[in-house]
Amino acid sequence: MTPEMVERLSELARQVQGYIYPNEIEIHWSILIVVYPYLTGLVAGAFILASLVKVFNLKEVQPTYRLSLLTALAFLLIAPLPLLLHLGHPERSYEVLITPNPRSAMAMFGFVYAWYLMAVLLLEIWFTYRRDLILYARGERGLMRWVHRVLALFSNDVSPEAIAFDQKAVKVITIIGIPSAFLLHGYVGFIFGSIKANPWWSSVLMPIVFLFSAIVSGIALVILLYMVILPFRGEPIDMKCLDKMASFLFYAVIVDFSLEFLDFIHRLYESEESIKIISQLVLNKLIISLLVMQVLLGMIAPLALMVAIKLLDLNHELRKLLYFLSVLLIQLGIFSTRWNVVIGGQMFSKSLAGLTTYKMELVGIEGLLTSIALLILPFLVLAVLLKILPPWETPERVALESTATG
Amino acid sequence: MLDIFRKLPDAVVRLAVVVILLAATVTFILSSLPPALKRRDLQRAAAVERESAREIKYAGAGTCAECHEMEYTQKKGGYHRNVSCETCHGPAKNHAENPVDFKPPAPRDRQFCPTCHAYNASRPRGFPQINPISHNPLKPCYTCHQPHDPKPPTVPGECQACHGEIERTKAVSPHALLECTTCHVTPEQHKVNPRGVRPTKPATREFCAQCHGTNSTVEGPPKIELATHGEKYLCWQCHYPHMPEVD
Amino acid sequence: MNRRLFLQRIVSLLLTLGLPVGLFTKKPAAAAVKNGKSGAKPFYGMGIDIDKCIGCAKCMEACKAENDVPKEPFFFRTWVERYVIKHDGSVSIQSIGTATNPSSETVVEKDILRSFFVPKLCNQCANPPCVQVCPVGATFQTEDGVVLVDDIRCIGCRYCIQACPYGARYLHPEKQTADKCTFCYHRISKGLLPACVEVCPTQARVFGDVNSVASPLTRLKRMNKIHVLKPYLNTEPKVYYANLDGEVK
Numbered sequence: 001m002t003p004e005m006v007e008r009l010s011e012l013a014r015q016v017q018g019y020i021y022p023n024e025i026e027i028h029w030s031i032l033i034v035v036y037p038y039l040t041g042l043v044a045g046a047f048i049l050a051s052l053v054k055v056f057n058l059k060e061v062q063p064t065y066r067l068s069l070l071t072a073l074a075f076l077l078i079a080p081l082p083l084l085l086h087l088g089h090p091e092r093s094y095e096v097l098i099t100p101n102p103r104s105a106m107a108m109f110g111f112v113y114a115w116y117l118m119a120v121l122l123l124e125i126w127f128t129y130r131r132d133l134i135l136y137a138r139g140e141r142g143l144m145r146w147v148h149r150v151l152a153l154f155s156n157d158v159s160p161e162a163i164a165f166d167q168k169a170v171k172v173i174t175i176i177g178i179p180s181a182f183l184l185h186g187y188v189g190f191i192f193g194s195i196k197a198n199p200w201w202s203s204v205l206m207p208i209v210f211l212f213s214a215i216v217s218g219i220a221l222v223i224l225l226y227m228v229i230l231p232f233r234g235e236p237i238d239m240k241c242l243d244k245m246a247s248f249l250f251y252a253v254i255v256d257f258s259l260e261f262l263d264f265i266h267r268l269y270e271s272e273e274s275i276k277i278i279s280q281l282v283l284n285k286l287i288i289s290l291l292v293m294q295v296l297l298g299m300i301a302p303l304a305l306m307v308a309i310k311l312l313d314l315n316h317e318l319r320k321l322l323y324f325l326s327v328l329l330i331q332l333g334i335f336s337t338r339w340n341v342v343i344g345g346q347m348f349s350k351s352l353a354g355l356t357t358y359k360m361e362l363v364g365i366e367g368l369l370t371s372i373a374l375l376i377l378p379f380l381v382l383a384v385l386l387k388i389l390p391p392w393e394t395p396e397r398v399a400l401e402s403t404a405t406g
Numbered sequence: 407m408l409d410i411f412r413k414l415p416d417a418v419v420r421l422a423v424v425v426i427l428l429a430a431t432v433t434f435i436l437s438s439l440p441p442a443l444k445r446r447d448l449q450r451a452a453a454v455e456r457e458s459a460r461e462i463k464y465a466g467a468g469t470c471a472e473c474h475e476m477e478y479t480q481k482k483g484g485y486h487r488n489v490s491c492e493t494c495h496g497p498a499k500n501h502a503e504n505p506v507d508f509k510p511p512a513p514r515d516r517q518f519c520p521t522c523h524a525y526n527a528s529r530p531r532g533f534p535q536i537n538p539i540s541h542n543p544l545k546p547c548y549t550c551h552q553p554h555d556p557k558p559p560t561v562p563g564e565c566q567a568c569h570g571e572i573e574r575t576k577a578v579s580p581h582a583l584l585e586c587t588t589c590h591v592t593p594e595q596h597k598v599n600p601r602g603v604r605p606t607k608p609a610t611r612e613f614c615a616q617c618h619g620t621n622s623t624v625e626g627p628p629k630i631e632l633a634t635h636g637e638k639y640l641c642w643q644c645h646y647p648h649m650p651e652v653d
Numbered sequence: 654m655n656r657r658l659f660l661q662r663i664v665s666l667l668l669t670l671g672l673p674v675g676l677f678t679k680k681p682a683a684a685a686v687k688n689g690k691s692g693a694k695p696f697y698g699m700g701i702d703i704d705k706c707i708g709c710a711k712c713m714e715a716c717k718a719e720n721d722v723p724k725e726p727f728f729f730r731t732w733v734e735r736y737v738i739k740h741d742g743s744v745s746i747q748s749i750g751t752a753t754n755p756s757s758e759t760v761v762e763k764d765i766l767r768s769f770f771v772p773k774l775c776n777q778c779a780n781p782p783c784v785q786v787c788p789v790g791a792t793f794q795t796e797d798g799v800v801l802v803d804d805i806r807c808i809g810c811r812y813c814i815q816a817c818p819y820g821a822r823y824l825h826p827e828k829q830t831a832d833k834c835t836f837c838y839h840r841i842s843k844g845l846l847p848a849c850v851e852v853c854p855t856q857a858r859v860f861g862d863v864n865s866v867a868s869p870l871t872r873l874k875r876m877n878k879i880h881v882l883k884p885y886l887n888t889e890p891k892v893y894y895a896n897l898d899g900e901v902k
Contacts, residue, residue, distance in 0.1 A: 001723050001826050009727045013752035021820025022729045022751040028811040088809015088829030101790035157416040165415040196886050197818035350820050351902035453803035460839035463719045464848050493852040497718050522709040527760050528735050528768040529707045575762040
């Protein structure tokens with residue numbers, strides 16, 4: 001053990017309140033494991049928003065359909081990174097795929113993830129973009145031409161029958177995709193919810209709460225991106241689209257809030273053995289992150305803003321400002337939610353008799369800076385994807401379309 | 407056969423090719439992996455082997471007896487008969503294998519024995535405990551106690567040698583000035599054979615009434631009416647005699 | 654329906670059934686406890702008599718020496734807790750010799766209602782939650798009832814540490830893999846006793862085959878009321894406590 005480690009652990013030991021089992025001195029799942037469900041939640045949420053367009057034929061939200069899919073892909077590609085960085089032996093991570101333990105939720109999740117990524121998301125994106133990829137390739141030269149030809153799998157058929165098949169395929173994949181997206185993030189919730197050793201995590205509601213907070217954060221993210229990217233490109237924001245997305249966000253937040261409120265009431269009412277230490281946990285360690293950031297700022301404030309928007313007839317500029325504020329607060333709130341679940345669940349001892357503390361490093365593989373980098377990275381990936389697979393009409397495409405069908 | 411391919415949409419054919427290539431690659435990779443990476447039973451057998459092959463540090467009490475018969479026999483009859491040699495002498499497997507080059511330490515300083523024998527309120531009743539500061543200070547423990555047969559040189563004069571917690575509780579109680587023998591008839595043999603020969607406990611209510619009954623002539627102790635006070639029980643079934651406080 | 658989509662659905666169904674299938678897979682070792690016969694292989698367990706433990710911590714020392722556990726007071730395969738239950742109902746718990754032990758607390762005899770020591774270690778559960786959650790199957794139960802960690806396969810994800818209700822596991826700071834008490838497997842497989850049992854001066858710890866009819870463990874189970882830690886979690890621990898107090902967590 002290095003002297004730094006001894007110093008760090010001694011400091012943690014001094015901050016212990018009450019009694020903890022000796023091995024509980026360090027918090028095992030750090031901020032990286034907070035970032036991970038946050039990222040996968042955004043994936044599930046963005047995908048479900050996209051699915052609403054295809055399955056329920058929501059024309060108003062059509063403008064964000066492709067953006068949602070690409071957002072989901074960008075975050076899905078980066079999400080395994082915090083896990084890999086956290087492992088004691090990332091070089092052995094392939095073992096989960098070759099010799100997984102079928103009784104382990106974490107192992108089975110690896111396959112759910114792979115299924116979702118390949119069979120659902122990539123396929124849906126491919127079928128959505130196939131025609132455009134061919135058209136782009138026809139009009140380009142050099143590297144971009146080859147990128148698009150390869151991505152199109154060298155396909156060249158833009159006949160009406162082929163396009164019709166593409167659209168039908170997208171619809172079917174979306175139908176499979178919705179339960180897959182539910183499974184993706186529900187499983188993450190199950191990974192926590194199935195741990196009987198931890199009364200803060202062990203709950204039937206955990207997968208459901210995770211899923212709904214994922215939907216909330218995903219929709220909020222797409223709204224955020226929509227409101228940032230479009231003005232950046234000099235294009236007007238479609239208020240109908242924005243209002244409709246905000247509507248779904250509103251309903252999702254209400255459901256999410258109700259579920260978390262139900263969990264709270266249920267715990268207090270049943271008053272099981274763990275209630276004493278959990279109350280101490282919330283009041284001593286989680287006052288800011290739970291009461292202020294998750295509940296007040298993360299849910300009640302956005303809810304109030306959205307109710308205000310619904311009730312009052314505000315002009316576009318004010319509405320956009322309030323929406324923007326709401327989705328920012330929601331991102332903060334959902335990140336805090338993940339923090340409170342992951343870190344909160346480890347700050348009290350399984351002896352139910354003590355509290356410990358989490359000292360986040362600034363630098364280092366599990367530090368704050370790494371986490372910030374991991375949160376920024378998906379946006380960079382998204383920027384690349386937006387370049388290769390533009391979700392909006394480009395002049396080139398418009399021109400090509402007239403030549404292709406005409 | 408080719409008819410089917412012609413009838414399928416172009417997109418599907420291309421995807422099928424990709425899927426087949428992917429499946430083939432995965433199958434190839436999986437099949438070319440060595441069994442050690444794929445078969446769990448082999449991995450577990452290897453893990454059990456590795457675990458079983460770890461170095462042994464403690465020889466076990468039986469091993470010492472093979473050479474150190476005298477100490478072993480000496481220990482067998484004394485108070486330390488259940489204490490393994492290595493409890494005090496530390497791990498000695500290397501000594502068992504190479505008696506010349508490795509010698510386990512024989513702890514001789516006064517810090518060692520109090521690890522077990524220093525007074526601690528949580529230790530079980532009757533375990534011999536001393537106050538390391540006041541108990542024959544400066545003299546090493548083995549001066550009076552042979553570690554392999556640690557009978558005290560003299561029979562303990564006071565009960566507190568083994569009953570420290572009770573003594574300290576009583577010392578700050580209203581019964582502080584009472585000797586243990588006031589209430590407990592203690593045969594001398596109890597000091598030598600504590601579990602075999604036990605002191606008595608008062609068997610009647612009248613016993614405590616000697617001081618606490620209204621008829622008692624002893625001044626000071628609180629008095630109760632024997633006939634009506636807690637009639638069903640012996641006094642010590644409610645009042646802890648070593649700290650006989652009332653709410 | 655399109656054949657490909659049908660196949661996709663079947664595959665998706667099978668993969669998501671992986672978890673429930675895993676749920677109902679038979680755990681071979683657990684059956685041995687129910688048999689009640691001593692077969693060719695023993696099924697190991699430990700017995701601890703609380704009334705005998707003097708809190709000397711020799712077991713903690715011996716374990717660290719025998720198993721190359723880091724000597725610093727932060728990680729333990731076994732430890733001893735001290736409980737002081739006072740008249741006012743408050744329970745004070747400390748663990749001896751660990752960094753988190755608030756050693757400054759002095760106990761006044763007058764306040765004590767009960768006080769005792771409780772040795773703790775991995776319970777080598779017959780229904781181990783840690784084995785259930787390990788994503789790569791690196792931790793497993795042997796036929797003789799000991800839960801081991803394959804430190805060549807462990808990826809250090811720490812899921813097992815989260816799943817253990819008893820705090821028995823830790824991440825080895827050098828190996829970066831999960832580590833815990835193995836009942837000194839390298840000793841018991843050669844007929845020796847685990848190091849902690851070997852050095853305990855009062856025989857508070859006894860060890861043996863759960864199914865044997867003549868062993869110190871069986872005697873402990875015959876002559877005392879037996880309790881295990883957190884029985885309501887159905888982990889089926891194989892460390893049997895005699896005279897365990899209800900306040901022990």
